[in-house]
Amino acid sequence: MKVEVISIGDELLLGQTINTNAAWLGKQLSLIGSEVIRVNTISDTKDSILDSLNGVSKEASCVILTGGLGPTKDDITKQVLSEFFDSELVLHDLTLEKVTSFFKAREAQMLDVNTHQAYVPSSCIVLNNNYGTAPGMWFDKDDQVFISLPGVPYEMKGIFMDEIVHRIKDRFNLSSIYHKTLLTQGIGESFLAEKLVKWETNIRNKGFGLAYLPSPGIVKLRITSKNGIKDKDQINGFFKEIEERFPEAFFAYGELSLPEVTGNLLKKNKKTLGTVESCTSGMLANKITSAAGSSDYFMGSLLTYSNRLKTDLLRVSKNSIQKFGAVSEEVAIEMAKNGREILDVDYCISTTGIAGPGGATDTKPVGLVWVGLATKDQVITRKFNFGDNRERNMLRTALSSLNLLRYFILTENKN
């Protein structure tokens, strides 16, 4: 089942807004077994919208429009759709009720333009919007379905999940798609792909879909079956092999984040965590607290960006810094160990590295990072070289050190 997306809005063409809606729709539609074949991003004028509607690919059985449903001047999409479907704008009582109570709840004055939002083309099915005032619309024309949604991301996503997914599945008989995603940290996409050539061929030969979904520090592997849940065991079997071959890299299935997975392990084992950071300068602590409820196990951090604070506050010996440099295994060890005592936590992670662009020496390039993990009995260290992008260096250091902790807790509690 093929879909064309029409994204409406001058702000997208001007680059003031990045078209994340289209990417989100692409992801969601591929998860239910349909496929976006084109995204047409256009201006919010009557002519552009009509042109794009008339030029829709004949292959597409479904067309999703986003944008141009606002209360003010961009209310153009609804009028063009009304014309395109030879329909008239009529008052939709339920929507008027919702808009009215929306403004009442906020003690705000309702204007004529707001009332106007309750008018919809008579030929459409109204899709309930629980997140704002502009309703979604569903049209049938010949063999194609046209769906119109507001451009505000959380409204668009809300209507799609609440009102569209089940309708599309019913209408296009997509109920048989099953997929599962495995998450890894610390292995590059191309390295993984090279190691998995045979595994991948086997999966594809058996008729399954496989996708690599990379982002800095993280690669997701998704296997898709068109036969539905009855392939579940077979997919679990494929993934079991990855779990066994890459036990340190594999950290979860589904949509969990590494901070959430690590946080759950800390909670389960009733352990506390702190960080002492130099090169990441708070990004590690910030990642840890991206998991809601992290105050249960995360106590806090010392960010010793300057060498003075490394010695004065964190009690790293001046001698070590002089002899080995601030970016060294020795200093990473002292930082983690002392940080664990000062913060009075079960685990303490230290980071020290050259984030760039400055700071490199003959023996220490930009991207060199030492990470330490202090536990009750020992300090484990890791050396990384993450290349020359400052922000990605920080991010990959944060994720790699969190994964080191995750794997340590896991194996410690197995033995």
Next chain:
Amino acid sequence: MKVEVISIGDELLLGQTINTNAAWLGKQLSLIGSEVIRVNTISDTKDSILDSLNGVSKEASCVILTGGLGPTKDDITKQVLSEFFDSELVLHDLTLEKVTSFFKAREAQMLDVNTHQAYVPSSCIVLNNNYGTAPGMWFDKDDQVFISLPGVPYEMKGIFMDEIVHRIKDRFNLSSIYHKTLLTQGIGESFLAEKLVKWETNIRNKGFGLAYLPSPGIVKLRITSKNGIKDKDQINGFFKEIEERFPEAFFAYGELSLPEVTGNLLKKNKKTLGTVESCTSGMLANKITSAAGSSDYFMGSLLTYSNRLKTDLLRVSKNSIQKFGAVSEEVAIEMAKNGREILDVDYCISTTGIAGPGGATDTKPVGLVWVGLATKDQVITRKFNFGDNRERNMLRTALSSLNLLRYFILTENKN
């Protein structure tokens, strides 16, 4: 002068990659006075590319294709272009030399697929790629120009800036565009727009373009003139009014970031900075160190996420936390003051708030934030309410508190 962008790549349709290239091109093209009228995002198959080339808008005098120029299977764009322009692939010696030395420098083996990158359609002008191995291409057909670029963002951007901007300006006579951007922090787009109705009308009536470019915590205002640099003084005059009406919000012109502007002030005045963070949990420190060279003035931080560390490490009195709560003006003051002493810095910023989703009470909603700024003589405080998105709360707290510091240094050194 109107442009159509064709973005090629299944990863865009599947939502694995967000189409940031198109937004970037939209921004750059509007800066030189041209206008993107459509972005067509398509699959990397021969048929899709040919269809999109044949369906290009007649209004567009320039078509920019990105993607599909890689060394492996996605090398399809070049072949389709060759066919579309009735041309043949020929070896481009200079490109071959560059590809060869690219691999030599990395001591990597060059494969046949890499050699193939040096073949280009005979009818194109080759655009030099200083950032990778796939060259850009420029074609003239009838009254339209077609430009093909690799999809890797930094290669695409590099070729565009080095090879395309001046060619487009020459070819389409765009040399007369002049623009200037003013940056503000802490005022919402709609509030600003409402306050500036008259100012805006005046500017538009005089034939200038005006754009609001909002992102969380920051709004940029851009004025554009089609008469070139001779309108410079008049534009400076328009902006002078904003500087005077919103002195706290205005922080720079051009492309500087708030951390850079604040950092430059600290450097100039030879002052040091530290932070003590609760609700931002390192995001403020991380923002500060996003400016390269920040180690000159940024010393470090205490992230006292738990109340225990607030009292034990930062010496906030237990009594204050009990009486006023950790999220209170009193605690923000103690944090900033004690942090300034412990970190031994000239300025110390404290943050304490309810980032959400949990933690709200009857009197303290999610989004409530107290910020403190400790200086030699005093602690300045600010109260904010940033609403219910956890990450945006942290980001807006970080930017607002940095701007508080910036404005303090500025006014202190004026008096």
